[in-house]
């Protein structure tokens with residue numbers, strides 16, 4: 213069941229960067245990392261609707277993997293901007309344009325809005341609520357290194373069910389990879405430590 217899986221939030225899908233010439237390769241590689249344990253993990257890409265349209269291959273991958281239950285696409289924004297600086301009506305226009313994109317690609321309507329930089333002004337909450345979105349900012353986020361250390365220490369994979377680990381594309385994936393592999397090992401029951 214999706215709700216009990218550990219959620220790996222992957223922001224800024226797909227934002228090109230001068231430091232990473234191949235965002236698609238990066239996205240796929242990261243998805244494969246999460247998919248090392250599909251029984252317990254789900255990849256939650258936070259979509260930038262404008263940027264992703266340059267990557268039809270990413271859209272196809274998201275469609276296929278969403279159908280397989282290995283991805284849960286959610287919303288980051290129409291653009292990577294400070295939504296706090298926009299009026300309520302402008303925000304609503306952006307959200308509606310985003311929904312059109314999701315609908316147009318037969319993707320499920322997003323239920324979470326991970327705002328860029330965690331913007332969480334009242335009018336953004338109002339807009340989210342008006343569109344049945346839950347606005348998630350940056351409070352309470354768990355970083356991969358913290359998750360890895362906690363799992364290594366407490367060996368309590370069940371605590372992580374339904375929780376979310378937040379990873380930024382520019383971070384190295386070592387800690388998260390270790391978390392996934394440790395989790396997998398612990399839940400296979402072959403770790404006596």
Ligand SMILES: [Zn+2]
Pocket residue numbers: 223224288292328329
């Ligand atoms: Zn972002």
